Amino acid sequence: MKFWSKKNIFIIICLIAILIFLATMGNSPAVEFQNSDLKYSKPSTHHIFGNDSLGRDLFIRIVYATKNAISIALYSILTCVFIATIYGAYAGYASGIAEKIMVMIMNIIGSIPDFLIAIFLMMFFNNIGLKNNNGSLFGIFGTLVIVSWIPVARVIKNETKKIMNNDYILYSKLKGAKFFHIFFHHIIPNIKNTIIILVIQRVPSAIFLEAFLSFIGIGLQPPIPSLGKMISEGIKTARLYPHLLIIPSICLILIILIFNIIGEVLIKKLNDEELKNE
Amino acid sequence: MIKKIIYGLLSIVVSIFFINTITFFLIEIIPGESYDLSYIRSEAVVKNIEEKYELNKPIGYRYVKMLKNTYTFDFGNSFLSEGRSVNSIIKEHFPISAKLGALTIIYSFILGVIIGIVTSRYKILKKISFIYFVIMISIPNFILAAILQYFLCVKLNIFPIIWNDNILNYILPCITLSSYPIVFIAKLTCESIEEVNKMDFVLAAKARGIDKKTILFRYVLKNSITSTLSYLGTIIANLLVGSFVVESIFNIPGLGKYFVTYVMNKDYPVVMGLTLFYSILLIVSTYLIDLIVFIKDNKGKKYEILE
DSSP, X not given: OOTTOHHHHHHHHHHHHHHHHHHHOXXXXXXXXXXXXXXXXXXXSSSTTOBOTTSOBHHHXXXXXXXXXXXXXXXXXXXXXXXXXXXXXXXXXXXXXXXXXXXXXXXXXXXSOHHHHHHHHHHHHHHHOOGXXXXXXXXXXXXXXXXXXXHHHHHHHHHHHHHHTSHHHXXXXXXXXXXXXXXIIIIXXXXXXXHHHHHHHHXXXXXXXXXXXXXXXXXXXXXXXXXXXXXXXXXXXXXXXXXXXXXXXXXXXXXXXXXXXXXXXXXXXXXXXXXXXX | OHHHHHHHHHHHHHHHHHHHHHHHHHHHHSSSOSSOOTTOOOHHHHHHHHHHTTOSXXXXXXXXXXXXXXXXXXXXXXXXXXXXXXXXXXXXXXHHHHHHHHHHHHHHHXXXXXHHHHHHHOHHHHHHHHXXXXXXXXXXXXXXXXXXXXXXXXXXXOSXXXXXXXXXXXXXXXXXXXXXXXXXXXXXXXXXXXXXXXXXXXXXXXXXXXXXXXXXXXXXXXXXXXXXXXXXXXXXXXXXXXXXXXXXXXXXXXXXXXXXXXXXXXXXXXXXXXXXXXXHHHHHHHHHHHHHHHHHHHHHHHHHHHO
């Protein structure tokens, strides 16, 4: 079966639509509802995951934290792949000094620690004064884009360089084609499988990075539910109330696991198809 | 060869300069002052503090001074802990981190290569190891650290919780940090063994009747380990990021733990110094690995020309 058949494209579009719908879903007041009688209570039939240190229902917080994690990761990866495709393709298309300078910019941005970028962007967005305390959301979105576009751009640059050696590129250059013509007619059709693979490979690492930064304390800020923050709070009380550590941990592992499995299966399918074509 | 070395050294100096500049201006732009001078009434005190830490000097002066300090390896003093220089912080805490990192790299190389060899030989193991790889990649290292500590230290009491610079203290952080590198190395080794197995000289060795073990250790492994070695830079970068969290969970007084605390406390001279230290470490190690791989490749080319 071909990968780019109509049925498969329809399924992929439906999945993306569902995820985007999930991502734009609003916040419920139940996330913040505190019941001080139920502080640290164990899982029961009323609250299936138990309650946290402020008496909030853990289940609803985990649902919204999962929604936040997936939506931030998806939005930032789509943005970063969009930027990286154009940048990487141009770096592969241009040769000589322009290419060297572009590669050097990538190397330099790549060696600044993620911490500093995260802190800087969070301070920056908090000081603009956005509605609903959303500063840290934009901060972490920017951090994920800046950190993860570099490896993607590197792969796309190498792929483009391979394509640029072909004779048909030389022919269209001789006919006077500009960069964007070559980009849309020759580069994109050749690297579309690579782009799909890159998007799917990057999503779990973006989810991990978001949880990691929230865990340290420079990611999503407290009123917004986040799995990393929950785990870091769970560690403090793990000795007496282990369910506050173990349940969010299992949820985070499961999310990353699902995306990894989807990625591995898709990569296998795409590779098989490429082998058939050859 | 000499041209390559000189070019590499130049690019190190240039990229350190750019990282320096970017970090300096990022810290300058971040709103908020490192000192709250508003609650001090006396003007003389304010003036003295400003003069001591050169807060009243223009930005250009501080920038040039910072550049000069970087290239003489003098990162200045900490704001928070009076009188401690950044150099002394690095000198005190880095050896522990380096020890942990070296142990992790050795451990993950040994285990990764063994898993790679085993999985390349048997087809059933390859399918099982695929599941193991996906699961190990999916567990974030801070969760693994927390859960290992909870079950093995608190519940079963096998490993000590308090830092004592004992060999027992290093085991759990080592396992946590190496969970991802082992998978990475095992995958690479397995792939490269399969690739080398298809080459002509392995076929020739088989035709000569050399037994399987000698072929594996003398012919195949030699080639596949070199290709794994070129990815050592990625592994080191991964370890540095991992060490921030693992060191703070296991209470190891290494550099990663202190970096996080100093970042949270906005102690800018220390953050600046440690950032530069980490980037220099990363850039130099990547450069050295590149050079080793380049020399190995060149050796082969020389023989080809002679033939």
